[in-house]
Amino acid sequence: MKILLPTSTAGSLPKPTWLAEPEKLWSPWKLEGDALLEAKQDALLISLQDQLHAGIDIVSDGEQTRQHFVTTFIEHLNGVDFEKRETVRIRNRYDASVPTVVSAVERQKPVFVEDAKFLRKHTDKPIKWALPGPMTMIDTLYDAHYKSREKLAWEFAKILNQEALELEAAGVDIIQFDEPAFNVFFDEVNDWGVAALERAIEGLKCETAVHICYGYGIKANTDWKKTLGSEWRQYEEAFPKLQKSNIDIVSLECQNSHVPMDLIELIRGKKVMVGAIDVATNAIETADEVAATLRKALQFVDADKLYPSTNCGMAPLSRQVARGKLKALSAGAAIVRQELI
Incomplete structure (x- = not known):
């Protein structure tokens, strides 16, 4: 039976303290070798359990096996030197020391496929798997080889497509590409960004999603949001092109954001x-607050096409807060589901 308003997370969930330092992005692993591999799998199972316990309908790995939503994927590729670092401006917001593309980028072996098989083995629920999108990948690197953002994005799109096809074969139901860069580089999004994304989903039969958010609740992002004024209309730039694209699902930020809800009309x-959980605060939403956000969204999207979710990943939050937020998402969706029946 197909469930109405199926809930899911946008991506990451907090890691257990024995795996990595909590409430921190890029937190180093506390173990190594076989012990680390086992610990990652244990964390993945706990993350799955938290989602099931909260009543989440479409589950994920909670990104327990990766340090970061972009760099962990890139670490597994040839052509990128992590020792050779340069400082670049990330998404026109903050400076970061990043690895350098030194030669042709290639994927020699699967990156997340074994993790996906492991998750598939432990649940009958639909699985969503997140991958970084091509434009967001190029925005987290210094390119000394291709010297063209577009060229590098197309190479990454091909690599992502190889990974996505294998994830689908491993039993993943929805493959999501994270593209926060779509909220910044509007000309590139329309010139080649959406096209590169379509290259990444070529040949897939499973559902595909693009997640475009305003970032984790870290200072650089919250400071940037303060500069955006009373209405955040960034989605207006990419949505018309995405509406015509082959992507099935568009994921956006709605809770406590200044995104005008009527922009959904464009897709x-x-x-x-619909992001109905704010990841930039420790305050846990009430079920009624979540329900109110979903009701607003229902003015612009048919009920059978609405997927309640979180605004972004929850890695920087405490596990207790994240669990509370998952339960609120589930409870809020249940309220609206009842109203629709």
Whole structure:
């Protein structure tokens, strides 16, 4: 039976303290070798359990086996030197020391496929798996080889497609590409960003999603949000092109954001993952607050196309807060589900 308003997370969940330092992005692993591999799998199972316990309908790995949503994927590729670092401006917001593309980028072996098989083995629920999108990948690197953002993005799109096809074969139901860069580089999004994303999903039969958010609740992002004024209309730039694309689901940030809800009208016909949980605060939403956000969204998206979700990943939050937020998401969706029946 197909469930109405299926809930899911946008991506990461907090890691257990024995695996990595909590409430921190890029937190180093506390173990190594076989012990680390086992610990990652244990964490993945706990993350799955937290989602099931909260009543989440479409589950994920909680990104327990990766340090970061972009760099962990890149670490497994040839052509990128992590020792050779340069400082670049990330998404026109903050400076970061990043690895350098020194030669042709290639994927020699699968990156997350074994993790996906492991998750598939432990649940009958639909699985969503997140990958970084091509434009966000190029925005976290210094390119000394291709010297063209577009060229590098197309190379990454091909690599992502190889990974996505294998994830689908491993039993993943929805493959999501994280593209926060779509909220910043509007000309590139329309010139080649959406096209590169379509290259990444070529040949896939499973559902595909693009997650475009305003970032984790870290200072650089919250400071940037303060400069955006009373209405955040960034989605207006990418949505018309995405509406015409082959992507099935568009994921956006709605809770406590200044995104005008009527922008969803621009992707009419697509499924919409509506972010109804704010990841930039420790305050746990009430079920009624979540329900109110979903009701607003239902003015612009049909009920059978609405997927309640979180605004972004929850890695920087405490596990207790994240669990509370998952339960609120589930409870809020249940309220609206009842109203629709």
